Amino acid sequence: MLRSSAALATAIGLLTAGSQGPVALAQSTSGSDAIVVDGTAFALHGAGMSYVFHADTTTGDLITDHYGASVSGALPSPGESGVSGWVGTIGRVRREFPDQGRGDFRIPAVRIRQTAGYTVSDLRYQSHEVLDGKPSLPGLPATFGEAGDVTTLVVHLYDNYSAVAADLSYSVFPEFDAVVRSVNITNKGSGDITVEQLASLSVDFPLEDLDLLSLRGDWAREAHRERRRVDYGVQGFGSSTGYSSHLHNPFFALAHPSTTESQGEAWGFNLIYTGSFSAQVEKSSQGLTRALIGFNPDQLSWTLGPGETLTSPECVSVYSNEGIGGMSRKLHRLYRKHLIRSKFATSDRPPLLNSWEGVYFNYNQTSIERLARQSAALGIRLFVMDDGWFGDKYPRTSDNAGLGDWTPNPDRFPDGLGPVVERITNMDVNGTAGEKLRFGIWVEPEMVNPNSSLYRKHPDWVLHAGSYPRTERRNQLVLNLALPEVQDFIIDFMTNLLNSADISYVKWDNNRGMHEVPSPRTYHEYMLGLYHVLDTLSSRFPNVLFEGCASGGGRFDAGILHYFPQFWTSDNTDGVDRITIQFGTSLAYPPSAMGAHLSAVPNHQTGRTVPLEFRAHVAMMGGSFGLELDPATLQDNPEVRELIKLAEKVNPIVLTGDLYRLRLPEESQWPAALFVAEDGSQAVLFYFQVGPNVNHAVPWVRLQGLDPEARYSVDGNATYTGATLMNMGLQFTFDSEYGSKVVFLERQ
Numbered sequence: 150m151l152r153s154s155a156a157l158a159t160a161i162g163l164l165t166a167g168s169q170g171p172v173a174l175a176q177s178t179s180g181s182d183a184i185v186v187d188g189t190a191f192a193l194h195g196a197g198m199s200y201v202f203h204a205d206t207t208t209g210d211l212i213t214d215h216y217g218a219s220v221s222g223a224l225p226s227p228g229e230s231g232v233s234g235w236v237g238t239i240g241r242v243r244r245e246f247p248d249q250g251r252g253d254f255r256i257p258a259v260r261i262r263q264t265a266g267y268t269v270s271d272l273r274y275q276s277h278e279v280l281d282g283k284p285s286l287p288g289l290p291a292t293f294g295e296a297g298d299v300t301t302l303v304v305h306l307y308d309n310y311s312a313v314a315a316d317l318s319y320s321v322f323p324e325f326d327a328v329v330r331s332v333n334i335t336n337k338g339s340g341d342i343t344v345e346q347l348a349s350l351s352v353d354f355p356l357e358d359l360d361l362l363s364l365r366g367d368w369a370r371e372a373h374r375e376r377r378r379v380d381y382g383v384q385g386f387g388s389s390t391g392y393s394s395h396l397h398n399p400f401f402a403l404a405h406p407s408t409t410e411s412q413g414e415a416w417g418f419n420l421i422y423t424g425s426f427s428a429q430v431e432k433s434s435q436g437l438t439r440a441l442i443g444f445n446p447d448q449l450s451w452t453l454g455p456g457e458t459l460t461s462p463e464c465v466s467v468y469s470n471e472g473i474g475g476m477s478r479k480l481h482r483l484y485r486k487h488l489i490r491s492k493f494a495t496s497d498r499p500p501l502l503n504s505w506e507g508v509y510f511n512y513n514q515t516s517i518e519r520l521a522r523q524s525a526a527l528g529i530r531l532f533v534m535d536d537g538w539f540g541d542k543y544p545r546t547s548d549n550a551g552l553g554d555w556t557p558n559p560d561r562f563p564d565g566l567g568p569v570v571e572r573i574t575n576m577d578v579n580g581t582a583g584e585k586l587r588f589g590i591w592v593e594p595e596m597v598n599p600n601s602s603l604y605r606k607h608p609d610w611v612l613h614a615g616s617y618p619r620t621e622r623r624n625q626l627v628l629n630l631a632l633p634e635v636q637d638f639i640i641d642f643m644t645n646l647l648n649s650a651d652i653s654y655v656k657w658d659n660n661r662g663m664h665e666v667p668s669p670r671t672y673h674e675y676m677l678g679l680y681h682v683l684d685t686l687s688s689r690f691p692n693v694l695f696e697g698c699a700s701g702g703g704r705f706d707a708g709i710l711h712y713f714p715q716f717w718t719s720d721n722t723d724g725v726d727r728i729t730i731q732f733g734t735s736l737a738y739p740p741s742a743m744g745a746h747l748s749a750v751p752n753h754q755t756g757r758t759v760p761l762e763f764r765a766h767v768a769m770m771g772g773s774f775g776l777e778l779d780p781a782t783l784q785d786n787p788e789v790r791e792l793i794k795l796a797e798k799v800n801p802i803v804l805t806g807d808l809y810r811l812r813l814p815e816e817s818q819w820p821a822a823l824f825v826a827e828d829g830s831q832a833v834l835f836y837f838q839v840g841p842n843v844n845h846a847v848p849w850v851r852l853q854g855l856d857p858e859a860r861y862s863v864d865g866n867a868t869y870t871g872a873t874l875m876n877m878g879l880q881f882t883f884d885s886e887y888g889s890k891v892v893f894l895e896r897q
């Protein structure tokens with residue numbers, strides 16, 4: 150429903166104000182009055198956040214007034230400062246959507262090559278509308294919500310010289326202090342134009358010291374937290390791999406240098422996109438800081454014919470004055486409720502056993518059934534057959550062949566998958582009242598080995614650039630999902646596979662980046678094709694639990710999470726390394742979305758040996774707990790059954806609770822995390838010691854997020870007040886390194 154901005158302003162009793170002077174605002178916290186409009190001044194309010202901007206009446210430019218903690222009433226005008234030198238006013242103000250040319254020498258949010266070849270734009274305020282709820286984004290993953298959850302402001306800008314329109318969309322989720330932004334660029338002229346740069350979000354901060362936090366890594370080393378001071382000039386990162394990638398996650402935060410995990414201001418920005426991206430932060434010569442995130446301009450050249458529109462992916466921004474932890478919790482809550490659309494978002498994640506590290510490619514029907522039986526005997530509820538089950542003419546017995554040929558390997562499964570899956574799904578799960586084991590399967594649909602019938606038949610279906618050699622990684626090539634015939638192929642084979650047997654889980658892998666592509670346009674077209682495929686399959690099979698994977702966490706992004714509720718966090722299953730990787734990933738993404746498995750020792754990636762209990766406790770911090778080893782090695786081990794039961798007990802709190810990173814692995818050898826149920830009735834503490842501690846005191850761990858007045862039982866024993874647990878804390882000691890504890894708190 151479109152609401153008139155004038156009527157709204159009257160209804161809430163706004164003071165009138167010119168759009169260039171101080172702006173008068175009503176502060177509000179509910180969905181219906183989260184957006185306040187006064188003429189061409191706009192205020193977006195959350196429970197503890199205000200984002201205020203206006204259209205300058207002379208230039209038509211959108212100017213930011215404030216983005217941070219709540220403000221109300223009249224806002225002070227900025228001080229008058231003389232403008233001289235090469236940089237004019239436009240280069241010294243806080244702009245909402247900086248276009249290219251005309252004297253703002255900072256990074257633009259948009260660069261458009263006009264029909265005549267110019268790359269100058271003059272996008273001015275034209276009109277606006279306020280919508281209850283939030284429209285979906287055509288072909289792209291997006292946050293969602295009803296009127297009451299979210300309200301949307303769309304500001305229409307127009308460039309009279311080039312006949313280009315830009316529609317800026319701001320959706321406010323007040324409960325989470327979140328503003329979700331995206332941009333539409335439309336060609337209203339008669340010739341072609343080309344979009345060469347488009348940020349989903351651009352925001353200018355006033356002169357103040359800021360730190361930039363981001364997540365960097367590589368294969369088996371994902372999500373390492375990086376914190377650096379924003380300095381004069383441009384600092385940035387991104388991905389040009391074609392996917393969001395392990396190298397840098399499409400997330401960053403800005404925070405004051407004094408901001409800690411639990412105190413101070415932090416602004417978090419997360420792109421809902423799985424493709425290449427660019428994130429840049431520029432402190433200008435005058436000291437203002439501009440932050441942008443969106444398409445990677447090196448891989449964008451998007452021509453728009455008359456009447457055509459390019460929609461940017463969405464970017465979520467949240468504000469917190471409860472430190473970096475507060476920022477993460479707001480993102481987590483928003484994602485659990487308004488991004489992840491799967492029915493499994495916050496429930497029903499059975500403990501699983503994945504075959505990969507246990508047997509790799511070396512299995513057949515008999516050994517798969519043995520693994521499943523032994524998994525069920527341990528109390529595992531879902532058995533997952535990883536890579537190696539398919540390929541007839543080119544059997545997948547190593548990573549050298551078979552991708553693309555999604556028929557069961559006849560040597561391994563002479564009667565196909567149906568009978569095996571039937572036998573497995575008839576196995577009783579030990580310790581349950583007759584519950585049957587579930588079955589899951591691995592696929593890598595976007596890829597093909599040259600050694601495959603598919604490639605022999607359709608060599609043109611892969612990404613390639615004319616006659617340039619087609620570079621292989623892991624002996625494979627990337628199918629071009631921009632092609633409708635490739636999308637249909639994947640949808641059809643997945644539909645047939647999922648209809649062929651009782652398959653209740655799919656691990657969707659993707660194990661290389663893009664090299665030779667036919668044109669820059671392909672990068673985004675591929676993503677639109679991928680999202681079409683994921684949308685179709687996840688809608689068609691709502692009862693299948695999908696887990697994303699990309700050589701571990703290579704596509705752990707908010708785009709994939711819209712369709713799949715969980716993602717394999719890393720191929721590094723070492724208990725100690727995993728604490729860093731999982732804590733890092735939790736900066737942006739909810740623990741509910743993390744796949745985390747207990748694997749064998751010495752660990753296959755690091756060679757390190759840590760106790761079973763420690764490995765299990767680390768894996769329990771992920772929403773999808775599992776084992777990834779040969780279950781034969783654990784059959785006589787009663788401890789593992791108890792650990793699986795414990796994982797099931799903590800799982801509901803991990804899936805739905807608020808995470809407090811009490812101590813970071815980068816800063817302490819006693820990392821700790823607390824999950825507090827949303828209603829505060831329960832909490833679970835994870836506490837680790839990762840090194841030896843000889844003849845030295847150990848710290849107390851102070852809890853957070855509890856009710857100071859309430860009393861909590863600790864592991865069913867002693868009872869303490871929340872105030873005591875938060876202000877004094879608990880202390881644990883261990884005899885040696887790699888000690889760990891999982892502690893239950895229950896409000897009395």
Ligand code: DGJ
Nearest residue numbers: 505535536699700701720
């Ligand atoms: C990479 C994944 O990250 C692993 O977990 C495993 O599924 C292999 N691919 C299988 O090839």
